[in-house]
Amino acid sequence: MSGVWQIVRKDLRIELRSPAGLAAIFVLGLLVLLIFQFAVPEKPTPESAAAALWISFVFAGTLGAQRTFLLERDNFCIDGLKTAPIDPAAIFLAKMLGTLISLTILQAVVVPLTAVFFGIVPVRPLGLALVCLLGNLGFAALATLFASISVGTRAREVILPLLIFPVLVPLLIAAVKASTVLLGGAGEAGIWVRVLVAFDVVFTVAGWLLFEHVLRE
Amino acid sequence: MLAKRLESLASLLLPWLAGPAMVLALYLIFLVVPTERDQGIVQRIFYVHVPSAWTAFLGFFVVCGASLLYLWRGSPVFDRVARASAEVGMVFCTLVLLTGPIWARPIWGAWWTWDPRLTMTIILWTIYASYLLLRAFGGGEDQISRYAAVLGIVGAIDIPLIVVSVRLWRGMHPAVMMSRDPQGGLRDPFMRVTLLVAAVAFLLVYAWLLLVRLRTLRVSDGVAELARERELAAS
Numbered sequence: 001m002s003g004v005w006q007i008v009r010k011d012l013r014i015e016l017r018s019p020a021g022l023a024a025i026f027v028l029g030l031l032v033l034l035i036f037q038f039a040v041p042e043k044p045t046p047e048s049a050a051a052a053l054w055i056s057f058v059f060a061g062t063l064g065a066q067r068t069f070l071l072e073r074d075n076f077c078i079d080g081l082k083t084a085p086i087d088p089a090a091i092f093l094a095k096m097l098g099t100l101i102s103l104t105i106l107q108a109v110v111v112p113l114t115a116v117f118f119g120i121v122p123v124r125p126l127g128l129a130l131v132c133l134l135g136n137l138g139f140a141a142l143a144t145l146f147a148s149i150s151v152g153t154r155a156r157e158v159i160l161p162l163l164i165f166p167v168l169v170p171l172l173i174a175a176v177k178a179s180t181v182l183l184g185g186a187g188e189a190g191i192w193v194r195v196l197v198a199f200d201v202v203f204t205v206a207g208w209l210l211f212e213h214v215l216r217e
Numbered sequence: 218m219l220a221k222r223l224e225s226l227a228s229l230l231l232p233w234l235a236g237p238a239m240v241l242a243l244y245l246i247f248l249v250v251p252t253e254r255d256q257g258i259v260q261r262i263f264y265v266h267v268p269s270a271w272t273a274f275l276g277f278f279v280v281c282g283a284s285l286l287y288l289w290r291g292s293p294v295f296d297r298v299a300r301a302s303a304e305v306g307m308v309f310c311t312l313v314l315l316t317g318p319i320w321a322r323p324i325w326g327a328w329w330t331w332d333p334r335l336t337m338t339i340i341l342w343t344i345y346a347s348y349l350l351l352r353a354f355g356g357g358e359d360q361i362s363r364y365a366a367v368l369g370i371v372g373a374i375d376i377p378l379i380v381v382s383v384r385l386w387r388g389m390h391p392a393v394m395m396s397r398d399p400q401g402g403l404r405d406p407f408m409r410v411t412l413l414v415a416a417v418a419f420l421l422v423y424a425w426l427l428l429v430r431l432r433t434l435r436v437s438d439g440v441a442e443l444a445r446e447r448e449l450a451a452s
Contacts, residue, residue: 145371149364155354162350163368166343167375170382177386195382206374210367213288 003086007094008101014071015102021067022102029060029110033117044118046185050176053114054135058172060110061103061136062161065143068095069151078151082215092144092211096204099147100140107132120183127189128182134196135175138203142167145207148214171199228428235421242418245411253408262320264411268419269312270338276306276423277345277373284369287362293438296362299369301430303348305423310342333383340379344372358441 015022036052072078081091111132115122122128143164150160178192246264253260283299286292317335318328329335348368355361 142371145367149351149367152360152364153351153354153356159347159351159354162347166340166347167371169340170375170378173382173386191385195378195385198381199378202374202378203371206371210288210370213363214367216363 001090003084003090004094004097007081007086007091008097011068011071011094011098012101015067022105025060025064025067025102025106026109028063029056029106030113032056032059033110033114037117044120046120046180046183049114049118049120049183050179050185052118053111053179054172054176056110056114057103057107057135058139058165058168060106061099061139061143062164064102064106065099065140065147065164066150066157066160068098068144069147070156073151088212088215089208091215092148092207095148096140096144096207099144100136103136103140104133107136115183122182123184124182128179131175131178131182131189131193131196134193134200135171138171138196138200139168141200141203141207142171145203145211145214148211152214170195174199224428227424228432231421231425231428235418235425238414238418238421242411242415245407245414250407250411251405256324259320259323262316264415266313266316266320267412268416269309269316271416272419272423273306273309273313273338273341275420276302276309277341280306280345280348280369281373284366284373287366288370293362296366297431297434297438298427299366300352301427301434303345303352303369304430305426307342307345307349308426309419309423310338310345313338314342331387333380333387336383336387337376337379340383341372341376344375348372 033052033056036048036055040048040052042048069078072081111128114120143160146160146163146167150156150163153159174192174195177187178189178196181187181189181192242264246261250261250264252258279302280299283295283302287295287299317338321330322328348365351368352361352365356364
């Protein structure tokens, strides 16, 4: 477990020392929100706010997930990580946790901004925060596994969204539907929260088990 | 040795089984099976559509199984099976997505609806498209095989989640079109026989294509190996 914390601390320290990477994620998230506003000129609804929220999260998140492994690729840091006496599963958890932390910071800015831009007051802000966290967790698990794959291929930047988006569909449906309800739309959020939890568990375990095969030389 | 003999036997027999089976299936579909009372002539596409769907799902199931075996055993044979099956499965999945709208247009009045089954099929198609793209972009030789195996497994374990979420998603908007039950209408015994024959024919075509693809992949792996050896010898 100590290995996990050490990697997380190292990654966060790198991020904070050159904050341009984190800033890029924020600006992209913001831009997607703006573009969404221009693309959907009608009266804002909980449905469109939830859609904008998650589309912005997924695009910015894909960029963010890419970074954790691009950092390791420079100067062959990944080889150092592989030779370190740390279980590959622990490296996966650390990378996932790092992504989760940066994307939580992203959400902490983007979610309130969405509410402001769309002029919507969430009916259950705590529930919305929980759904954001659950969506973030599943996304971080999947994106970490796929980011580790994409940095090893020739077409890194192209391949990552192609890998993430199709598999992410169940999470995205559940997150958008649950957020719509919590932003004041009609329906029931409980069932969607269960789908989110299932997704989180399945892909955290899958990544934890499969990561070793991605890392192996 | 046994595997090799089985393979040459299969490659000898499969074309001679798949070809006539397909001709028989077409004969039954167009000349024997009675026209469905409500839907008319267009219903006959069902005997191509459903076997394609079954074969596509089988193909993707094989991808997952072979990927697991590859990660466990590391034999390149499993890697080639996964790759070949993804390619052939993709062909059948595309066939499902093409024949579906041809039927849906006159019967449902729309080329496409977001019915759970359609939605699931198109998501599966995109997952395996990304699988093939990952292999096409490439990277290190063994590396890309392991990456693809991981994606093959992740894609398969995603299927139950897709099924559940897509059902719930559309469950909230009950459409008239969702209440179709294609299995309910096969009262004529010829309809069942035709479906069965078509399914067997498609299965044989799948097996044959898989085998052909396996052999070309083995040859191209062999060529890559020779090229590497030559490079090593030169340096």
